Amino acid sequence: MADIELSHVDKVYEGAEAPAVRDLSLKIADGEFMVLVGPSGCGKTTALRMVAGLEDITEGELRIGGRVVNDVPPQGRNISFVFQNYALFPHMTVYDNMAFGLKLAKVDKATRDKRVRETARMLGLDEYLNRKPRALSGGQRQRVAMGRAIVREPQAYLMDEPLSNLDAKLRVSMRAELARLQRDLNVTTIYVTHDQTEAMTMGDRIAIIRRGQLQQAGAPTELFYKPKNLFVAEFIGSPSINLVESSLRADGDSLYADVAGQPLLIDPEALSERPALRGYAGKRLIIGIRPQDFEVGVAGTRRRGCQVEAKVELVEALGTETNVHFCVNAPPVITDEVLELAADLGKDEATRVERKARAGRNEFIARVDPKTQVRNGDTITLAVDTAQMHFFDPETGQAIR
C-alpha cells in the first residue's frame, strides 16, 4: 500500500491541439478511495493510465509510495488495473486469470493456490474457478476482474469505469460491494467514472476534471455544498441544480436577489460567509438553488421574502420524494458548462437544452416532501432556503465567495 502523488502533471498527445491533461496536482493518501469524475473526454482516464504507466507523462512528476515512477513501466509499479471491459484473458480459466500475476511474480505454487482460493471465496467465485470468462455473466466477469486485482495485494487499485458495462440494478449492488471491499482491504484506490452518483456514493474524496483540468477535489459533501464553480455545481447532484440569472439589490445591510421578478432576501449568515457578494450589488450574477432547498408552503420556519410563486407544470411522485417542475419567468442559463454537460448526457439531452434555450424557458425542479398534495396546474408558494443558495460570476463561472 502506498500514497500516490501527482504534481503538475501534463499529458500532450502528439498532434493534438489541447493537452489531454493540464497541470494536474492531486495527492491520494494511503488507503484512500479517490474518484476521478468528469464528462467523457475530460482526461480522467488519461490521468489514470498515466498513474498505471500505460501512458507517458509529458510533464510533471508522479510518485507512488514516495518513489518517482515517471519512467517506471507498468510492470514495475505494482499496481492493479481494472478495465472497463474487464480485459480477462479469454483463453484462461478464472483460476488462471487470477493466478497470472502471482505466477509472474514467482510466488510459489502453494501460496498462489491459497491466495487465489481465498480471494475467490471472498468474491463468491469458488464455483467458477474452472470456467472460461465467456461462460460467465457480466457481473461474474466483473468479480473476476476485481479478483485478479485483489489477489496480488498491489500498492494501489486503478479502476477505469469498472461498473459501466453492468445493467443498472447490478451496478447499484456492485457499487456498494466494491466500496465495502475497498474499505475492508484498505488499499489506495483511484476510480474513474462519469457517473456522479457513483462518485458521490463511493469516494472518500472526489476530483472533478473538465477539459483536462482539475476543477475541485474534496469530500462528496464539500463538493455538493461548496462547489468552487458552476461546472462542479451543475455536475454534482441529481436532479441537477437550478440556475437562474439574477441581479443583486442592496437595501440597507440586506441584499436581495431578484429571481424572475421576485425578490429573495439573502440569508445574512450566507452573506457573511461570502464577503465578495456585496461587490456584486447592482450587477448580474448566476444564482443556483438545489432542488431540495425548496419547500412547499410558508409554514413556520422561513422568513418573509424567501418565497417564490410557481405554477406547477409536472409532478413526479417517486414515493420517497416528489419532484415538482415549474417554470420561472426568466431566460434559461445556457453557459458552456451547461451545454458541455448536456452534450455528455447524449444527443437527446443536448437538443432538449437547445430547445429550452430557443424558447426562453427556464424550468426549475423542486424536490419536496412526498406528503404534500401538489397537482399539475396548481399555483403554489415555494419557500427557498436562502442559506443554501449558490452564487456564481456570469463571466468566469467561479463561485462568489
Add this chain to the structure above:
Amino acid sequence: MTSVAAPAGGAQGKQARSRSSTIIYVSTGTVLSILFLLPLVWAVLRSFMQPSDITAAPSARAFGHLTVANYSGLITGSIHILRYVGNSVLVAGGTAVLTAVLATLAGYGLGRTRFRFRGSNVVFALILVTLMVPFQAILTPLFLELSFLHLLDNWLGLILFYSTFNLPFGVFVMRNSFMAAPSELEEAAYCEGAKVLTTLRTVLLPLVMPGVATTMLYAFLFAWTEFLGALTFITSINRLTLPVALLNVETGTFGQVNYGFLIAGAVIAMVPCAVLYVALQRFYVTGITAGGVKG
C-alpha cells in the same frame, strides 16, 4: 443462390422458393464438386492400376486388377520415395515454423499502436511490395547470394529462400491479427507484471492463433509444392525435395518413364497437403476473414 429463384409471394411461395433454391444450390454444388474432384479421383484410381493398364485406354477390365505395386515399388525400390518425403517434410516444416515465428514478431511490431514508429506504415508497405515480385525474376541473384553464403545444395538455404517469399503474406496476416486483438488484454498483462515477450507468448499468441495457422499452412503448402527453386538450388540427388524427385521419375533419370510410379508419387505428395488443409481449415478461414475485416 436465392436470387436465381423467381420471386413469389405468400408463405407457400416462400416455401417453394426455398425448396427450389435448395435444389439449385445442391445441384450446382454437386456439378462443381465433380468437376474438381474427378481428376483427383482419377489419379488416385490410376495409381492403383498396373503400368500396362495406365497407358492403355480406360476399360472396365483395368478396374478389376487393382494393385498396390506402384506404391510398394516406390517405397521399397531404388527410388526411395520416403527419403524425399522426409526431405520435403523437413524443408516445408522448417519453412512453416521460421515464417510463422518471424511473421508473428513482425506482425506484433507493426500491428500494435504501442510500437508505432515514424515510418512504420512505410515499412509495412515495403514488405507488401515484395509480394509483387515474382521470385523467378530474381532467381539468378538469389543463386549467387546463396552461393556466397555457402548455402547452395543445402536445406537451410532452401528454407531461407521459401521463408523470404512467404513472409510478406505472413506479416500481412499477422499484423491484421494483432490489430484485431484488444489492446486492453496486453495492458492488463503489463499491469500484472508481464514483460513484452511474456505478454506476446502467454496472452496474445492464443488470440492470434488463427493467423499463425494460416501463415504456417500457406508457407507449408508453398514449400511442399515449390519446384523451380528446389531444382535450381539443390544439386545432390539425396537432398532433393519431393516435386523434383518426382520429375526425375518422369524424365527417366532412373530409366524409362514409369507412369504408375509417377501417379502414385503424386498421390503421396498430395496426401499431407489434404490432411493439413482439412485439419487447419477452420483456422485458415477465420485467419483470412479476421485479416479482412480489420485490415
